[in-house]
Amino acid sequence: MTTLTAATRTKVLQRQGAAVALILMVTVSWLVFPRFGSLDNLRDLALQGSFLAVIALGMTFVIITGGIDLSVGSLYALGGVLAAWGSQYGFLAALTLPLAVCGAIGLINGLLIARTNMAPFIVTLASLLFARGLLLAITDEGATTYQIAPDSAFVELGRGTVFGFGYPIFIAAALCALGGVVLNRTNFGQNVFATGGAEQSAVLMGVPVARTKIGVYTASGTLAGLAGALTAAYLQSGVTVIGVGTELDAISVVVIGGTLLTGGMGTVLGTVIGVGLIKVIQNVINQIGTLDSNYQSVVSGVFLLIVVVLQRMLRR
Amino acid sequence: MPTDPVIEVAGVTKTFAGVRALDDVDFTLNRGEIHALVGENGAGKSTLIKVLTGIHSPDSGQIRRTGRISTIYQEVNLVPLMSVAANLFLGREPRNRLGLIDRARRDAEAAELLRGYGITADVRSPLGTLAVGEQQMVALARAVEADADVVIMDEPTSSLEPREVETLLEVVRKLHEAGIAIIYVSHRMDELYRICDTVTVLRDGRSVHSGPLRELPRIELVSLMLGRSVNEIRKHGTTAFGEDHHADTQPVLEALDLTSKPRINGVNVAIRPGEVVGLAGLLGSGRTETAKAIIGALPLDHGTVLVAGKPVPHNVRAATRAGISMLAEDRKTEGIIPNLSVRENIVLAALPRLGRFGVISRAKQDRIVDTFVRRLRIKVSSPEQKVAELSGGNQQKVLLARWLCSEPRILLLDEPTRGIDVGAKAEVQALIDELAKEGLAVLLISSELDELLDGADRLVVLRDGEVAGELEGAQLSREHVLAAIAAEVMDDADSH
Numbered sequence: 001m002t003t004l005t006a007a008t009r010t011k012v013l014q015r016q017g018a019a020v021a022l023i024l025m026v027t028v029s030w031l032v033f034p035r036f037g038s039l040d041n042l043r044d045l046a047l048q049g050s051f052l053a054v055i056a057l058g059m060t061f062v063i064i065t066g067g068i069d070l071s072v073g074s075l076y077a078l079g080g081v082l083a084a085w086g087s088q089y090g091f092l093a094a095l096t097l098p099l100a101v102c103g104a105i106g107l108i109n110g111l112l113i114a115r116t117n118m119a120p121f122i123v124t125l126a127s128l129l130f131a132r133g134l135l136l137a138i139t140d141e142g143a144t145t146y147q148i149a150p151d152s153a154f155v156e157l158g159r160g161t162v163f164g165f166g167y168p169i170f171i172a173a174a175l176c177a178l179g180g181v182v183l184n185r186t187n188f189g190q191n192v193f194a195t196g197g198a199e200q201s202a203v204l205m206g207v208p209v210a211r212t213k214i215g216v217y218t219a220s221g222t223l224a225g226l227a228g229a230l231t232a233a234y235l236q237s238g239v240t241v242i243g244v245g246t247e248l249d250a251i252s253v254v255v256i257g258g259t260l261l262t263g264g265m266g267t268v269l270g271t272v273i274g275v276g277l278i279k280v281i282q283n284v285i286n287q288i289g290t291l292d293s294n295y296q297s298v299v300s301g302v303f304l305l306i307v308v309v310l311q312r313m314l315r316r
Numbered sequence: 317m318p319t320d321p322v323i324e325v326a327g328v329t330k331t332f333a334g335v336r337a338l339d340d341v342d343f344t345l346n347r348g349e350i351h352a353l354v355g356e357n358g359a360g361k362s363t364l365i366k367v368l369t370g371i372h373s374p375d376s377g378q379i380r381r382t383g384r385i386s387t388i389y390q391e392v393n394l395v396p397l398m399s400v401a402a403n404l405f406l407g408r409e410p411r412n413r414l415g416l417i418d419r420a421r422r423d424a425e426a427a428e429l430l431r432g433y434g435i436t437a438d439v440r441s442p443l444g445t446l447a448v449g450e451q452q453m454v455a456l457a458r459a460v461e462a463d464a465d466v467v468i469m470d471e472p473t474s475s476l477e478p479r480e481v482e483t484l485l486e487v488v489r490k491l492h493e494a495g496i497a498i499i500y501v502s503h504r505m506d507e508l509y510r511i512c513d514t515v516t517v518l519r520d521g522r523s524v525h526s527g528p529l530r531e532l533p534r535i536e537l538v539s540l541m542l543g544r545s546v547n548e549i550r551k552h553g554t555t556a557f558g559e560d561h562h563a564d565t566q567p568v569l570e571a572l573d574l575t576s577k578p579r580i581n582g583v584n585v586a587i588r589p590g591e592v593v594g595l596a597g598l599l600g601s602g603r604t605e606t607a608k609a610i611i612g613a614l615p616l617d618h619g620t621v622l623v624a625g626k627p628v629p630h631n632v633r634a635a636t637r638a639g640i641s642m643l644a645e646d647r648k649t650e651g652i653i654p655n656l657s658v659r660e661n662i663v664l665a666a667l668p669r670l671g672r673f674g675v676i677s678r679a680k681q682d683r684i685v686d687t688f689v690r691r692l693r694i695k696v697s698s699p700e701q702k703v704a705e706l707s708g709g710n711q712q713k714v715l716l717a718r719w720l721c722s723e724p725r726i727l728l729l730d731e732p733t734r735g736i737d738v739g740a741k742a743e744v745q746a747l748i749d750e751l752a753k754e755g756l757a758v759l760l761i762s763s764e765l766d767e768l769l770d771g772a773d774r775l776v777v778l779r780d781g782e783v784a785g786e787l788e789g790a791q792l793s794r795e796h797v798l799a800a801i802a803a804e805v806m807d808d809a810d811s812h
Contacts, residue, residue: 181416184417184419185416185417185419186416186417187407187409187417190398190402190406190407190409190417191406193395193397193398193402194395194398194406196397197395197396197397197398198393198394198395198396198397200393201392201393201394201395202395204387204389204393205393205394205395205403205406205407205458206407207406207407260397264395264397264398265397
């Protein structure tokens with residue numbers, strides 16, 4: 001039990017560590033790259049971050065229960081394609097179809113994990129393959145790209161702005177705020193922490209562990225589908241090649257944000273900061289014109305490693 | 317006491333893999349009563365609790381429950397990463413007007429409530445930062461505040477400090493006054509007699525006694541638990557030392573003042589070469605802990621272990637190098653590697669000694685393994701047979717061989733014959749005798765009194781983590797041991 005005080009210290013340092021790193025990165029970038037601080041660039045940055053934030057929000061809940069959801073990258077792409085296809089039947093179809101299908105796959109993930117006690121890693125890996133395969137099947141192996149009519153209301157959802165800030169930014173912000181309240185101020189949120197903190201004890205304390213798990217995987221799938229729909233609306237088409245490896249991006253930002261990969265501890269705010277950090281790094285690398293954009297991954301990877309190493313060192 | 321049963325169990329039988337864990341058990345808990353549930357390890361207490369709480373459903377028999385049951389387990393079943401207040405109120409948090417959890421009120425109520433249980437720690441800090449005793453108290457508070465009609469406590473004081481025990485008993489008394497029925501499982505006689513009204517004794521899955529506790533003398537209770545007629549037990553003092561037939565030799569092992577609160581407190585054990593010393597006592601009296609303390613696997617508050625007069629640093633490596641080996645109680649998790657062969661399992665402990673530059677001479681291995689297989693009469697088709705395929709008794713011998721081939725001077729055996737059949741048991745017992753004759757110092761832990769009485773030259777009786785008596789020579793009888801375990805009886809006898 002003595003490790004716990006250290007773990008608490010880690011939590012504080014880590015969350016603030018990510019925040020400090022974000023502020024530092026932003027300040028330095030602002031000074032070094034004149035274009036970084038421009039309103040256009042900041043709007044673009046926030047918009048890019050909003051899609052990942054929606055996916056990472058669901059992942060935060062899943063990881064706090066001690067699980068993992070590898071299917072979100074595929075569901076993100078599938079959601080986009082379904083939205084684009086559905087848009088020919090109107091706004092409602094474009095929005096509800098991806099949410100329903102991706103939510104259903106998330107529900108199946110949750111049912112399998114909670115009821116049969118299979119490892120989340122395996123179950124969601126299967127869904128990753130399943131969803132990607134489904135996507136390729138309905139798009140003739142990616143050859144068909146469904147377009148969304150540029151003047152439709154659905155495109156407005158992705159491209160509309162308030163003071164130049166895209167709607168997805170507000171949607172993501174509202175969802176994260178809601179997520180934070182659910183996590184900290186509702187029974188369900190407490191059950192999420194209890195399930196990930198000590199599952200056996202949670203069962204004995206009367207926590208509906210199975211229902212909680214089903215809930216987080218369903219939410220994660222639904223949110224990935226929503227992120228896909230928003231992306232499709234923004235791009236005006238269902239792009240089939242997106243979302244490869246996005247599940248790993250989502251896991252990275254959650255962990256960078258201070259959520260324990262072993263479960264039981266984490267915050268939505270930390271995840272939002274993690275998203276900001278990754279997106280700022282990517283943005284800066286884009287500003288350095290001479291660097292290949294592939295270095296984005298290199299830097300993100302190094303950063304994640306540093307965070308995990310720090311986690312370890314601080315816990316000792 | 318008015319009979320107003322809140323739990324009534326009639327003729328309940330529960331079988332696991334052909335073993336009768338509960339055999340036609342009757343049990344009645346009345347409103348407002350504190351009911352002691354006692355029995356040795358494997359007597360069926362845990363199974364009965366699980367049947368009462370609905371975790372297991374019985375094979376046959378009837379259960380009638382009225383009201384809500386809350387259970388406090390021996391290990392703290394809470395979430396260490398969540399705050400104390402969150403743990404206390406999980407599932408029934410105070411809400412604000414929006415239906416959201418009112419954290420400020422929750423924390424304030426938690427602090428207020430826990431003060432009544434003697435806990436003043438910050439309720440917003442993670443539960444895991446509290447001492448184990450405090451955590452246990454939070455678990456108790458949680459169970460009690462859940463408006464339970466029945467509270468089951470499974471050895472709630474086993475990890476508590478004496479001061480915390482007092483607080484807990486105080487809380488139990490308050491519950492009692494509030495009319496809540498309590499099932500209290502404990503091995504601590506003092507506690508039982510202080511707070512319990514009635515007692516049910518389980519033995520081998522059967523209810524062997526049920527009735528008012530105060531009318532039952534302690535020695536009778538102990539004999540019921542261990543399964544002997546009370547008439548056999550003579551009541552007299554037991555701690556006088558008899559003549560010492562090993563007096564000429566110096567002890568090879570001396571453990572002095574071993575203390576690791578609250579498990580063991582000031583235990584002294586000395587063993588001479590060629591002597592088998594038995595550790596007797598009820599479950600939870602500190603037998604295994606004493607052995608673990610000797611080999612350095614239990615952190616000590618204080619105490620020293622001397623081998624041949626020289627102090628041994630308190631860690632397993634140093635103890636092993638000094639010649640102490642321990643055969644652990646649970647051979648499945650603490651010793652045997654089932655998928656390796658008999659040969660590999662045996663030479664495992666001796667590897668550092670056999671190998672030179674990490675290379676182990678196969679011829680040397682075979683020679684050693686051969687010797688032990690013959691000497692311990694291990695029944696194997698070949699030394700390459702997987703250990704998993706052997707019987708329990710032969711597995712135990714393989715483990716014994718492993719420790720013997722590192723040539724120990726002191727052997728600590730924790731329940732060496734548990735779970736093996738009668739024939740193999742006798743062989744292992746004979747082997748222990750032989751090893752002692754060859755000059756090994758042996759510490760023998762067993763729940764079977766007969767095994768201790770037959771096998772040991774001297775018995776150290778433990779009670780609640782302290783030495784309750786040392787028996788030797790003519791004192792090596794069932795009566796003396798039982799009297800020592802139920803020590804208070806001697807005071808009774810003296811005062812009459």
